[in-house]
Amino acid sequence: MVVEHWLAGVPPLSAYAVVAGVVGLESLGIPLPGELVLVSAALLAARYHGLSPVWVAAGAGTGAIVGDSLGYAIGRTGGRRVLDRLARRFPGHLGAHRLRRTERLVATRGALAVFGGRxxxxxxxxxxxxxxxxxxxxxxxxxxxxxxxxxxxAGTTALVYYLGVVVEAWLSRLSWFALAAVAGVAVAVLVARRTRRNRREPPGDA
Known part of the structure; x- marks a missing residue:
């Protein structure tokens, strides 16, 4: 995964900051892959012990709360025209029909839409x-x-992290099984060749 590979090349503190920043900007209405970055960081934490899943979750949670709060302030100050401007700037992600449908959902569901919208x-x-x-x-x-x-x-990080740990352990055991199987096949091939060679050689003098 490209994002995971990129995160592996930066220090842990920078990785946490990237998770918080991308999630926060996404919550402002900018179409960025916040969930993809979170999943990649959690997978990386499962493989690389220098990255803590707790801090990955903390970064994502902080970015989500702060970003949504700033988005709320922008929406309350700028009103619908800010959202219309975003829709024109990112028509592929925030088309007018999607915006209207989402607005109706938030208007009718209120706090439930904010909670579930995450x-x-x-x-x-x-x-x-x-x-x-x-x-x-x-x-x-x-x-x-x-x-x-x-x-x-917290839920996304925990789920991805523990799935990553399980898969990593399973793959490591599988690699040992594969190595044992290859060694067994190699020994069987050597024994078969030795047996065939012995059958072809004439018997020695008594």
Whole structure:
């Protein structure tokens, strides 16, 4: 995975900062692969002991909460015109029809949309700005934002990390089995050749 390979080349503190930054910018409404970066960092933590899954989750959770809160402030200050500008700038990700559909969801579901939006790509980008533009009470938004951000960051990191550890252990055992199988085949081939050679040689003098 390209992102995982790139993260492996930077110091751990920089990796945590990258996770927080990308997730935070995505939460502002910018179409960046926040979840992909989080998954890549969690997989890397499962393979590279210098990277802590706890700090990966902390970085993602911080980025999610801060990014959504800034998005809320931008939406509340700039209103719908900010979202329309984003839709024009990124039509492939934030087309007008997607924006209207997401706006209706946030308007009808409120805090539930903010919490659940953390697990859905489009809502992850738009929940904060839309909640601000629709004048959702900030305490309600903040509670849903913090809870959703923490559950998403910790849950995704834990799931990917432990799956990565299990797969890594399974692959390491598989490599030993493969090595033993290759060694067994090599010995069998040598024994077969020796037996065939002995059959072809004439018997020695008594």
């Amino acid at each position: 697990f859905v790509a489009l809502l992850r980008m738009l929940a904060g700005p839309l909640a601000g533009a629709l004048r959702m009470p900030y305490p309600t938004f903040l509670a849903a934002n913090v809870l959703g951000g923490l559950v998403w960051a």
